[in-house]
Amino acid sequence: MIEIKHLYKSFEDKDVLKDINATFEDGKTNLIIGQSGSGKTVLMKNIVGLFEPTKGEILYDGRDFVRMSKRERVMLRREMGMIFQSAALFDSMTVLENVMFPLDMFSDMNEADRIRRAEFCLDRVNLQGAGQKMPGEISGGMQKRVAIARAIALNPKYLFCDEPNSGLDPKTSLVIDELIHSITHEYQMTTIMNTHDMNSVMGIGENIIYIHEGTLGWTGTKDEIMTSTNEKLNSFIFASDLFKKIKEANTEPHG
Amino acid sequence: MFIVKYITAFGKYLDLMGRTFSVPERMRMFLKQYVKEMEQLGVDSIGIVLLISFFIGAVICIQIKLNIQSPWMPAFTTGYTTREIMVLEFSSSIMCLILAGKVGSNIASEIGTMRVTQQIDALEIMGVNSASFLILPKILGLMTMIPFLVIFSIAAGFIGAYATAYAGILTPDDLTVGLLHSFVPWFVWMSIIKSICFAFIIASVSSYYGYNVQGGSFDVGKASTNAVVSSSMLILFADIFLTQLLS
Numbered sequence: 001m002i003e004i005k006h007l008y009k010s011f012e013d014k015d016v017l018k019d020i021n022a023t024f025e026d027g028k029t030n031l032i033i034g035q036s037g038s039g040k041t042v043l044m045k046n047i048v049g050l051f052e053p054t055k056g057e058i059l060y061d062g063r064d065f066v067r068m069s070k071r072e073r074v075m076l077r078r079e080m081g082m083i084f085q086s087a088a089l090f091d092s093m094t095v096l097e098n099v100m101f102p103l104d105m106f107s108d109m110n111e112a113d114r115i116r117r118a119e120f121c122l123d124r125v126n127l128q129g130a131g132q133k134m135p136g137e138i139s140g141g142m143q144k145r146v147a148i149a150r151a152i153a154l155n156p157k158y159l160f161c162d163e164p165n166s167g168l169d170p171k172t173s174l175v176i177d178e179l180i181h182s183i184t185h186e187y188q189m190t191t192i193m194n195t196h197d198m199n200s201v202m203g204i205g206e207n208i209i210y211i212h213e214g215t216l217g218w219t220g221t222k223d224e225i226m227t228s229t230n231e232k233l234n235s236f237i238f239a240s241d242l243f244k245k246i247k248e249a250n251t252e253p254h255g
Numbered sequence: 256m257f258i259v260k261y262i263t264a265f266g267k268y269l270d271l272m273g274r275t276f277s278v279p280e281r282m283r284m285f286l287k288q289y290v291k292e293m294e295q296l297g298v299d300s301i302g303i304v305l306l307i308s309f310f311i312g313a314v315i316c317i318q319i320k321l322n323i324q325s326p327w328m329p330a331f332t333t334g335y336t337t338r339e340i341m342v343l344e345f346s347s348s349i350m351c352l353i354l355a356g357k358v359g360s361n362i363a364s365e366i367g368t369m370r371v372t373q374q375i376d377a378l379e380i381m382g383v384n385s386a387s388f389l390i391l392p393k394i395l396g397l398m399t400m401i402p403f404l405v406i407f408s409i410a411a412g413f414i415g416a417y418a419t420a421y422a423g424i425l426t427p428d429d430l431t432v433g434l435l436h437s438f439v440p441w442f443v444w445m446s447i448i449k450s451i452c453f454a455f456i457i458a459s460v461s462s463y464y465g466y467n468v469q470g471g472s473f474d475v476g477k478a479s480t481n482a483v484v485s486s487s488m489l490i491l492f493a494d495i496f497l498t499q500l501l502s
Contacts, residue, residue: 048380077382088373102381105281160380 297400334433366465
């Protein structure tokens with residue numbers, strides 16, 4: 001479980017995050033949603049330690065990430081996996097080498113075991129036989145799946161996904177969402193996903209945190225979104241005609 | 256403001272070097288990267304070093320013969336001067352300026368692209384010291400390979416000089432006498448020591464510019480240019496200092 005308590009982040013004079021409190025539970029797909037520029041990426045970068053918070057606490061199963069020593073942070077980071085918006089695969093390595101990389105760096109397995117584990121992870125994301133390809137030779141959706149395989153190679157306790165559906169077609173987005181969701185349940189990970197894709201929200205949002213202009217706007221589940229009376233949330237979620245119609249259909253009295 | 260900017264940059268450079276020179280997390284991975292960098296930065300530069308040194312050796316020989324040599328000077332002057340220019344300056348300093356262009360831009364653009372495509376963030380999230388993992392093998396790889404490049408450059412320069420001799424500009428015997436006249440082996444060592452210092456400048460300064468890229472492809476290009484300009488300037492300053500120190 002990851003807990004955030006009274007988190008603030010400022011850049012020079014600009015307050016980007018103001019008093020964020022949130023709990024991300026184990027074995028659930030936790031989503032951070034919000035408009036572009038609302039501060040959700042800054043929040044994610046604070047949680048994983050790419051930015052230092054101005055004030056507040058980030059607790060990983062009770063361990064305060066902000067006040068940890070450098071060494072403790074490095075050790076904790078080995079329990080994390082991350083999928084970036086751009087997949088961030090190492091383009092000088094093959095797909096298999098990318099997945100093997102965390103194993104090469106941090107595991108004591110022999111080479112045969114490392115290859116077996118990397119191939120298992122590639123199988124898990126349905127990429128059998130793609131191991132010898134270079135990242136530049138595969139599609140965007142496949143790159144995201146390789147990133148998932150790399151993120152789970154060391155069996156992480158915490159999985160972070162920064163807009164994993166960005167730039168993908170709706171069908172591939174669903175595949176990626178389902179993969180993240182099923183892996184989260186299978187390994188009982190604490191997954192935090194940053195998104196503004198409403199299909200993801202409605203599909204896999206078990207615990208949703210809505211960030212509005214740097215503050216916590218709303219928290220709840222995908223089912224609670226339908227009945228929410230929070231105006232800011234509704235104007236964000238139901239901005240498109242399609243979602244407006246879905247809401248109307250859900251709220252109309254059944255007769 | 257101008258001075259503050261440069262002091263800040265220097266502080267950031269020292270901080271990066273502090274992170275770079277730490278014990279590698281996995282020696283196996285470090286050695287793999289080290290060998291790869293020796294090949295990419297050193298072996299892949301042999302061609303251009305040989306080509307340029309050959310022609311420069313030939314041109315120096317022709318220029319000296321045509322413009323300096325006279326009946327009042329000994330016949331070995333051309334060979335002697337060619338050797339001194341090649342050993343003392345060209346094969347260390349000028350060749351490193353050329354390598355600052357080739358290798359420096361390569362390093363800055365590679366690391367810069369890794370920065371803008373979040374590959375460095377991915378390393379950091381995994382708990383890898385990205386500075387040490389990416390930069391240390393480049394610095395050590397180039398510093399290992401540069402003495403070989405210096406020796407290849409001197410040899411190629413001499414071959415170029417012989418090519419002009421066999422083409423009839425001067426006699427090969429006069430050239431040989433000149434190349435061997437008053438030879439001081441320390442000058443070769445001096446050239447190698449200087450080039451090792453320049454290799455450190457090229458790899459570390461270019462890595463600094465690449466590592467601190469912010470933005471997109473335009474900024475990677477800018478960092479690459481800045482890396483070449485800054486490392487070239489630093490090589491020229493260091494050359495004055497090192498020449499005075501080692502002579």
